[in-house]
Amino acid sequence: MASSHQIYKLITIAILFLSFTLTSLAENTELASATQCSSGPGASSCNNNKESKKLKFIAIASILAASMIGVSLPLFTRNIPALGPDRDLFVLVKALASGVILATGYMHVLPDSFFDLNSPCLPTNPWRKFPFTAFIAMISALFTLMVDSYAMSWQKKRLLKPQENVVGETLENGSKEMEKENGSIVSDEAKSQLIRYQVIAQVLELGIVVHSVVIGLAMGASDNKCTIRSLIAALCFHQLFEGMGLGGCILQAQYGGKMRWTMVFFFSITTPLGIVLGMLLQTVYSPTSPTALIVVGVLNACSAGLLNYMALVDLLGADFLGPKLQGNMKLQSMAYVAVFLGAGGMSLMAKWA
Structure with a gap:
């Protein structure tokens, strides 16, 4: 599917852009060192390169396993x-x-962006004179709406156009059904819904992948064993349930085997890949250098806007305003309890990660 390839091209470009920006710091190590801010009191007691490296390898294995289990379980x-x-x-x-x-x-993502773009390591003007995080998140949400809308329009135009092997039949209710040569009948409405699920799955994965690379990069570049230890459990929980949400979207999208497992692979590998990338760039990457703070802060803000839009509009809004939950008050109430449990549990994780 052409749109699928375009989505993954965007993912690859984003990852390469991030890698290039960070590796370019090697050319200006002295400047990065000069602008590096102190980590704060008490940080040195947790800084241990040998111990943190062991924890990073544990994190790679455990997060990879949790990601694969979470996203594959619905499938x-x-x-x-x-x-x-x-x-x-x-x-x-x-x-x-x-x-x-x-x-x-x-x-998680939005507060991280606020922290990065309001860091004292950045110049006061313009970074603390304007709420860049909120602005970028807003633009990201609107851009996600545009992608959502245009992708739906393009897919409908491509898939719902008349074909020689399709016979249209008008039903009593005025809707039109298309019968293919193999005898299967798929209504326009059902096909439109399927397209919708496919767009949701692709856009959601894009936002998750960007965030996963960024958080993996931060863990890989850190020598703070205390932070890494707490992050492992939090990220495993995060990847497990976030993967279940994405896996459910992939299942509803009814992709073929190749596309389905490609999406599973990308989701599962991005956080471990970010950790490995952070470990490789550890000698030249300073999390408190202005370049790193701006790049990571902007990417987090973009990811936050995308995830918030997708969660509220394409996932929760679509389900709770859909016929299944609207027609069953008991199920709707149980679903609200499930939402609050998921959001509450993930919010609690913010204490450690």
Whole structure:
């Protein structure tokens, strides 16, 4: 699918851009050292390169496993009737995971961006004279809406156009169905919904991948064993449930095997890849250098706007305002409980990560 390839080109470009920007610091190490800010009191007691390296390898393995389990679980259970996309249990699990994604944007990514772009290591003018994080997050949310809208329009135009092997039949309710040569009948409405699910899955993964690389990079570049130790458990929880949310979207998108497992691979590998990248760049990458703070802060703000939009509009809004939950008040109430549990649990993780 052409749009899928374009999405992954964007992901690759974003990762390469981040890598190039950070490696370029090697050419100006003296400047980075001169502008580096102190880590604060008490940080030296936790700084241990040997111990932190061991913890990083543990983090790579555990986060990779948690990511793979989380995103693959909905795909492996698709043949279990009780866990099908049309079942109540699937709706509740998806609501829980959507709450996790929402809290990730508001409680983890957005505050990180505020911290980076308001750092005392950056010049007061303009960084503390204007709320760049909120502005960039707003633009990111609007840009996500544009991508969402244009992708839907393009996909509908491409997939719903008349074809020679499609026979249109007008039903009593005025809707039109298309019958292909193999005899399967798919309504325009169902096909539009399928396109919608595919766009949601791709855009959501883009936001998650950007954030995952950034947080992995920060962990890989850190020598603070205390921070890394607490991050391992928090990130495993985060990747597990965020992966379940993404996996549910991939399942609903009904991708073929190749596309499905490509998305699983990208989600699973990005945080460990970020950790490895941070370890490789540790000698030249200073988390408190102006360049790093600006790049990471801007990427976090973009990711926050995207995740918040996707969680509220494409995941929670679409489900809670859809016919299934609107027609079942009991299920709707249970879904709200699941959302608050997911968001609350992920918010609690902000204490450690």
